Amino acid sequence: MLSQHLSLSSATGKPTLSTTEINQLVDLCFEKMRADYRINRFLNSLPAEQQLQPLKELLAIVWQGGKWQENLQLLDDVFTALFARNNAKPSLVTGRDFEFLLDVIGGRDLQVITPVCLCHQFLLKLQPNDFHVDVLLEHVQSSLHELMFNEDSSQHLLALAESARELILGRLPPSAQA
Helix, strand or coil, X not given: CHHHHHHHHHHCXXXXXXXXXXXHHHHHHHHHHHHCCCCHXXXXXXXXXXXXXXXXXXXXXXXXXCCHHHXXXXXXXXHHHHHCCCCCCCCCCCHXXXXXXXXXXXXXXXXXXXXXXXXXXXXXXXXCCHHHHHHHXXXXXXXXXXXXXXXXXXXXXXXXXXXXXXXXXXCCXXXXXX
């Protein structure tokens, strides 16, 4: 869980990164995501500066040892800036139109989706899955390599990103969010 990872990392003395380094990483990773057809459909069409400013602020707070739970308004701002859309095209057929077939052919594992904050639903309605998080981690890793971050910082940032997988996909039970 993200909050456990953050408290452990601040207790063990994580590598130091400046705000400038974090911002460079976010900018480069975002460029890669926008250029990648596998993941760019999740992002809205606002200018990059508007989309990334709340994320940069939240990452700076989290990297300094703060917790995302204490900054829910900023987290709401992140999900709104990155994923809220007012240009969605109506569709006659959606992925949910044929979900009943899963019940017919033998059922499925029902999974309760738990948004972390109100605006997290902007992302969750687009139905991201583990594949999309893997693509994001790919971009984070290549950005770290391209910016020549040292091994300690790279490993710590990748572990931090990986620890947020369940949270991003809305798979945390409500009790785990507190």
